[in-house]
Structures are given as C-alpha cells and as structure tokens.
Amino acid sequence: MSAQSQETLVQLDDIYKKFSISGDFLDQLKFKQGRIVREQEFVHAINGVSLAVKRGEALCVVGESGCGKSTVARTVMGLLNPSQGSVHYDGQRIDNLNDRALMPYRRKMQMIFQNPYASLNPRMTIAQTLQEPVTLHNPGWSGQEVRDKVAEVMFSVGIDPSWGERHPHEFSGGQRQRISIARALAVGPEFIVADEPISALDVSIQAQVLNLMMDAQEQHNLTYLFITHDLSVVEHFGTRVAVMYLGSLCELAPTKALFSTPRHPYSQALLSAIPRLDDNRPQHIKLQGEVPTPVNLPPGCVFHGRCPHVNDRCKREIPQLIATDDGGQVACHGVEEGRI
C-alpha cells in the first residue's frame, strides 16, 4: 500500500438518508376519522453516519444486505442527495452543488459498480464507452489525444487496445469489470468508490481484479472507498474498515485491529461467521432473531434486539462513537462501560 497521510480527503458529517415508500402525493392521502390526512412512510437507509476517508487509504465498508452501505457510496458520489448532513471533498462542501459546479469533482471522484453486465452500455463499443468521459472532462482535447488516452488506460488494465471496436457482450465478466475500472481511471481520478466490484466474479477472476485495483492504487496514488460484504477481501485489501448495521456505523477500526480484536458485538458475530479454510466445524456466534426493518427503527442501539450483551440503557439510548485505544471507534454502550 502506498504511504498515507492523515489528511482527510472525503468527509461525511452526520448523514441521514431516508426514502419514501408511500408512492406519490395522491397515494399518501388517507381518509381517517372523517378527515383527509397525508401519511408518509420512510425507509431509513442511513442514520447519522459520520466518516472520514483519508488520502491514500482504502476504506472498506462492510455489512449485510440492507445495512445502507451502497447508499453511503451513492451519497458520497452525489448520485443521491442526503436528507440531512453534509459531504465535504478536500475541504469543499459538495452535496449542495449543482451539476455544473460538481463537474470538476466528478472528474476527481469515479465509481465502479457491482455488475459489469449492467454498468456498460450494450449498444456502445468499448472505445466509445471509454472515450465519452475523457471527451466530456477534457473538452479541448483532439480526437487523437482522446484515442491515445483510451488506449493507454485499456493497456493498463490488461485489455488489448485493438479490441476497442467490440461490444460489451463479447467480453467475459472479468474483462468487463476491467473495462469498468478503465472507464473510472480514464479521467485521472484521485478517489474511487467501488461498490461490490468483485462480488459478481469467480474466485480466480476476483484475484485478478483485486490485483489490478491495488496496482492502480499504487501507480495513481488513489484513495478507495470499497463497499463489500466479503470480509476476507476486506482483510486483504482494506487499510481501515467501517462496519455498518441497519444504517448506523457500529465500528471503525484499522483492518488489523478489527480482525484481531473486534470490539462491537455485531463485528464479533460478523467476523466469526466467515467460513475459514482451517477450521473443521463452523463455530460462529449465533445472533438471535433477524435484522429489523429500516422502516420502523428500534429505539436506542439499532442492534439491541439481537445483541447478547444488551441492557436497559441499550434499549433507550443511541450509542455514540467513542475512540478505542487501537485507533478505532466503536458505538456500543457495553464497550464504553467496560462490560464487553
């Protein structure tokens, strides 16, 4: 991994994001006790997440489906507007900018999506797909300059530049993901958000793509926000790890510290569930019950319904992130009180 500074590149402050699930205005009107009232229900996807991505690091966000990790990625990229809170990039607030003002930031921030079958336009050739962002962000460039740049990034991700006239369906999943990475790299970004970039790929191809991402990080001094549910990848790839549960940040810690001594009860359960090659029988911490719905959030700690260490305070009071001695942060009353 490249040398890191402590300088913050991207800062999320107390982000909330809720999605209405009540349909449009007319659907929301209900007739109650002789009056027409408007009622709305929300999915609370993120609830007060604060996170700082430091320059040069690979910050991994892990959690189970529905915990809000992809929403975090999209909010950072400006693909979603936060309902509350702010996003700063290099000290500049970006979540309230309009499209035109956001352009220079879009060039610095790029995204790689999960499914390379859906994220490449099937009707465009690879060359067209890759040229589009280059032309858009470098309006003064000649055709030849654009083509040279595209050939350069294709070469750097291991795709033969002479394949530029082919369409996405002619490539395998791994090759398509390389092309997605090439598209992100083509505009010379410094920050890349990768939303489950290897989940759709086979093991041997996953290794190829991960290696490519690590090489790119070294060559271009990139910063990653890496969203994944695969904890063994995190252990390998991440500088720091953020564990999310039901829209809240449970724990944020340097990778080594998290994997050796997870503090939050949910992190402990999550890590114990990784199927390891070396043990003979699964030995994992069993959680009671299931993830509650993000429509009606439980009061207090969102994890209290399944936590083995729950007490009365957990049911009432939302835990705040506190610093731990290994350089991480954890949101748990039990850890704060020294019970866990």
Next chain:
Amino acid sequence: MALLEVNNLEVSFGLRSGGVKALRDINFKLDRGERIGVVGESGAGKSVLGFSILNLISNPGSITGGEILFEGKNLSKLSASELRSVRGNRISMIFQDPMMTLNPVLTIGEQMVECLLAHRKIRKEDARNIALQKLKQVYIPSPETRLDQYPHELSGGMRQRIVIAIGLLMDPDIIIADEPTTALDVTIQAEIMELMLELCERNNVALILITHDLGVVSQVTQRTIVMYAGRIIEQGPTKEIINDAQHPYTQGLMNALPQMAVPGARLNQIRGAMPALQRIPTGCAFSPRCDYTTETCRHTLPGFTESGNCLVACHMVAEMKREAAQVASLAQEVKG
C-alpha cells in the same frame, strides 16, 4: 455398494452452433451419510451435474452417455413415474434462491402438505403434523403460525430454512444442495450451513453440496470434487484437497483466495479465464492457463492419476511432486 454411483456421465446441449458437452467422463461415488462438495467456477458444470442426477436436464440438453446408479438402479433409464418416486422422496434438491423455489401463491403449509400427499397415502391432518415437526427441526420460531404464512412474509434466511424443511419432508437418502447459501448474508449462511450439517449427521443423510465457496466446503464436507470446463479434475478427501491440492488449477484456486495471501500483498492470480464450452482446447482444458504445460498437455486429455487418496487429472502430477521434493531437499541442504 455405494448409495449413488455415477459412471462416465456425459451431458450434452444441442445448440444452433452445434452440440456442446457440458459434462464429460464424470465418475464418482457417494456413500450413505457421506457429504461431498462440488466446487468450481461458474460454467464448470457443477449445477448441471446436480440436475443430471435427478434427470432434471431439459431440452435442448440431455444425458448422452454413462449411467447414474442409485441403489443399483439406473436413474437415467427410469420412466417418468418411476423417477417421480425417487425425486423429492429419496433424493431431494435445495436450490439457490428460496424465493424462486417456493410457490408465492401457496402458504408454507399447503406446499409442504402437497408434497407429502404426493408421495404418501396419509390423511391431511397427519401430513400437517409431519410438516410442523419438520419446521421445528429446522428451528423455525413459532412454526404453527408459519404454516399459514406465505413465502413473502418471511425473510431470506427463514425461507431457506423452509426449503430445507421441505427437502427433509420425506426423510430422503440424499440431498443435493445447489449453492444453498449464495443468496444469503454471511451470518445467515453460517447458520444455514450449521443447520444442514447437523440435520445430515442426525438423520444420516448424504449431501451433495454444490458451491463456489471453498471455505464452506472445508467446513461441511468430507470429500471434494473439483470441476473445470465440464470435467472432474481432482477428487479426494476435503482435508487433503484444501491443504495439499495436487492439480495446478485447484492450487491456483486456493492460492487466489485473499485468506491465503499476506494482507496487502498481491494475490496469486490464475491468468486468463475458463474457456467457453464451444471452445475447449484439445488435450487438457486447463493447459492454456497452467504454468506447468508441456506438449503432452496440449494434445492428450489427461487420465486420472492416483496421488495419495486423491484422483488427479493432470499429466504433470508426478513431475510436480518430484520438483517439490527436490526443492524441499535443497532447502534442507541450505539449512544444514
């Protein structure tokens, strides 16, 4: 006699561009109560293997060679009604996505009772009681209420438990589970795998677990089959395959896992990708991606070599072993 014996199985799919062989020379045995894992990348033929055992291959595919002997009966030669008495009764199947497996317009109870009545001549109330008992076996909370619920009212993990309960309804001899936890989260996966392991052990049910996750295989199964481009390339005791893989592909697959690498270092990747079935190279299908390839590998299909307790389809096994021994003795000398 083995409970299930597959000999020289070949499955082909007729395509407009000509036929492709999705499975070739598949040979393996499964004993009563044994748990066997089938691993490989997508397109290796793992699922086709699972389907073909119950003759669930549909047009344009068909079993074009070999035999599948279940207690000595060739399943691929049975009539439709004879096959029905085996399917879901003696051999049951669990699929990847529980939402696709369960009928959305029937309650859990209706689906379970329907299955029981199809195979046994019993009263409806008795069938319901058996269903209830099976739901208890898979630790479904408040099973009485669940019987009258629809699949959409349950979570993914709960649905997969129901599917497992249905798989166990007829007390089968074999369960074929095709990626049963791939659609689930890691904590739920751990619970489901533990449950399946417990149920198989308690009821002495044999399990064929099809998965791409080597971690799951190492925890649950006793033997492992590794597939590549429609062929078995290595099979043997799971422990040996995990710790001391012989085939270069299996080695590559193991080494590619992030768990096996130093954190932050480059992963050991296998170059290239698995060939499409229409374009399988002559000789060893893995030869274009292999580091040990020789002329022989490019021209001759490797047969199986016994190596320890494993069967390995590779020309170079003996050669690689000799090399490893040399390296070890050299290392010894350097130390001395």
